[in-house]
Amino acid sequence: MIKNYLRSAFRNIARHKFISFINIFGLTIGLTCCLLILTYIVRELSYDKFNHNALNIYRVSRSFNTADGIVNLHLGAVAPPFGPLLKNEFPDIKKVTRLFPNGDVVLRYKEKLFTETGSYFADENFFSFFDLKTVAGDSKTALSEPYTVMMTEDMARKYFGNEDPINKEIRLDNTANFKVTGIFKPFPANSQMHPQMLLSFNTLNDDKVYGRNQLATNWGNNSFFTYLLLPDNYNIDRISSQFPAFIDKYMNFPGQPRQSKFTQLHIQRFLDIHLHSHLDDEVEQNGDIKRVYIFSAIALFILLIACINYMNLSTARSTLRAKEIGIRKVIGAQQKEIITQFLSESVLVTYFSLVLALILTCALLPVINRFSELGLSIDSLYQPIVLVSVSLLPLVIGLISGIYPAIFMSSFKPIKVLKGILKVGSGNISFRKVLVVVQFSISIILIVATTIVFQQLRYIQNKSLGFNKDHLITIGGGIPADKFEAFRADLLRNPAIKDISRSSRIPSGRLLDDQGAVVFDGDKPLPVKADIKSINVDYGFIPTFGIKMAAGRNFSRDFATDSNNFVINASAVRVLGWKTPENAIGRDMSYGGVRGKVIGVVNDFHFESLHQNIVPLLMEMPSFANNNYRRVSIKVGGANINSTLATLQQTWKKFQPETPFRYSFIDERIQRLYESEQQQSHLFTIFSCLAIFIACLGLFGLSAFSISQRVKEIGVRKVLGASIPQIVTELSKDFLKLVIVAAVIALPIAWYTMNKWLLDFAFRVSIQWWVFAMAGVIALIIAFVTISYQSIKAAMANPVKSLRSE
Structure with a gap:
């Protein structure tokens, strides 16, 4: 019995090559996306489980x-x-x-x-x-x-x-x-x-x-x-x-x-x-369960689109197999046997697609890793529970995608079928329309998501940080106090080197230190409830980073007492209750047990990533803090960077022969703060394109089949004087209406989802109306291009041939 089912399945797949190709190709792409995402999910969920404790x-x-x-x-x-x-x-x-x-x-x-x-x-x-x-x-x-x-x-x-x-x-x-x-x-x-x-x-x-x-x-x-x-x-x-x-x-x-x-x-x-865990200090950068959920949803969506293709095309071609079903019923086949036959075809197609998907996954993993830097490996799928799940996946998908077409086609009445009076019911057509709407709703959501992720990344890259990050080099390890001035003077002889500074931390890191602030009203101390972070800097930090003064002055070598004074940012002025930067100048305060005066206020600048709000910040230059100057920052000219780096390395070896020269650019360090978003952007783009492609693949097959059923209608319209644009419009409008309905459903969902995603950023873009309009227009254009090929081909055909066959 099973052998007979499989033989019939192979024959039907071979007989309807076009539909079979679209089904197999669509399922292969869908399963490939699932396997790629599965390697990521399995790796993320397996973290640290190798420890027996x-x-x-x-x-x-x-x-x-x-x-x-x-x-x-x-x-x-x-x-x-x-x-x-x-x-x-x-x-x-x-x-x-x-x-x-x-x-x-x-x-x-x-x-x-x-x-x-x-x-x-x-x-x-x-x-x-x-x-x-x-x-x-x-x-x-x-x-x-x-x-x-x-x-x-x-x-x-x-x-x-x-x-x-x-x-x-x-x-x-x-x-x-x-x-x-x-x-x-x-x-x-x-x-x-x-x-x-x-x-x-x-x-x-x-x-x-x-x-x-x-x-x-x-x-x-x-x-x-x-x-x-x-x-x-x-x-x-x-x-x-x-x-x-x-x-x-x-x-x-x-x-x-x-x-x-x-x-x-x-x-x-x-x-x-x-x-x-996303705490302020971790051993290494962690993953995020939200990303696992997001990409799991994308995998399911893409697989759903592929399954919808199968259901749509199988029910659409039902009339082509009506006589086969009628004859089977006449010679005694039960409905359950016919259902089993169609389900076996569905499962066979899905298993064949899985084999192709595994081959494609192995080929695409290096490309995905190059784009996303995720380091995914096919080895993630070799775990017993994963192998069993993957091997059963085609069975589940085959049953899900094949059950409706199987039940629908097995319900045909043999008398009507064999008399040639079978009509595919309106309920079936309506269900196919619902499936097309679901497909394009998912595609439009992914278009919106991809666009907004790109907008946020561009915003991050172009937003003014309050300091000049270009051509800034940082060196770790620091220079001993007794050598720094000579090191600085030696470097500044080179006109390509503009300025040099030392600090305990540099922008692109986290501000963790809070040593307790106290302000004074005369001699009366007033504890500060707000959290004020601090960094140790030298005279050159503010000019080297191009930070603008809002009031007062920078630390200066001309004032010996500056080692006990402070420069704060505008946010600190607000939380300390001093209202304006000018009001803060000369105020008495104590920080970390050191009492001094506020001598300057700088405009707010982004020390941390744009995920965080700008925090109140205090800069101090204590004379005893040489060991806290862990970073040397150097502003260089934009021309001939390689030559400048060679000069830096030579000078570094001269003063620090026991410490290897290791440098990085500040702008590159800032860019690394958004690696996870970059990865999301790349993967969103890839999977959005694939989802749209699979949806269009199904629409192409469905429109081709639908148009083939209306060949004589098209011939009559042409004989009666209809133009090619009129015929193309007539053939396309029903499908384009479905895309418009999909847009109406998808856009509110897309807005809600991406608004939640943007809440992870303290500084973010606002979602513009044109993003939704663009997503809808793109979906319409893609759908129209997909349909128009078949429509134009049918409209340009000679009506004599289509009518003569009657």
């Missing part, structure tokens, strides 16, 4: 509130004392481990000198939390001694070549030697952290590095990522509900109110961090 690992985070209870900062890391104290306070906690980012470091081994990223201080039990395969050394003891280090295989090969790295010593930042005690394989790509080098956490007990007392008492350095190992199926409310009392117990400062009023601890599931 993943379900029982939790991270402690810390938030800070204003006096009004509003959270203004939420960090993924906490202060160093919290880890040991939590373990002692709560017996349910099995283990605690900490990870402390060490930033960029300079490593030397013999003559090899490199700047390395991805270095962390890690507790000795780090490997009992996270599954890293140790290639050499004992992971249980490798980090127990201070001044020991474990590194990845690639890093070990980079420094030691074919030598055995164990017990070799490397010099870090030209300050201390670390002994290599272990080599490990790197974390897989689907991990939220990728340390290249793990330094013994016990090293931080040395007063030269951090200090044992600092680890026990420093509540202000919230840079220690702290992880807890809890029992199976543990109710974290048992611990988190006791956090306020825990904070007040250990952060009890005389003369100050309860600290739990201003800061809280929180627990996050480790497996939730990658897709659900």
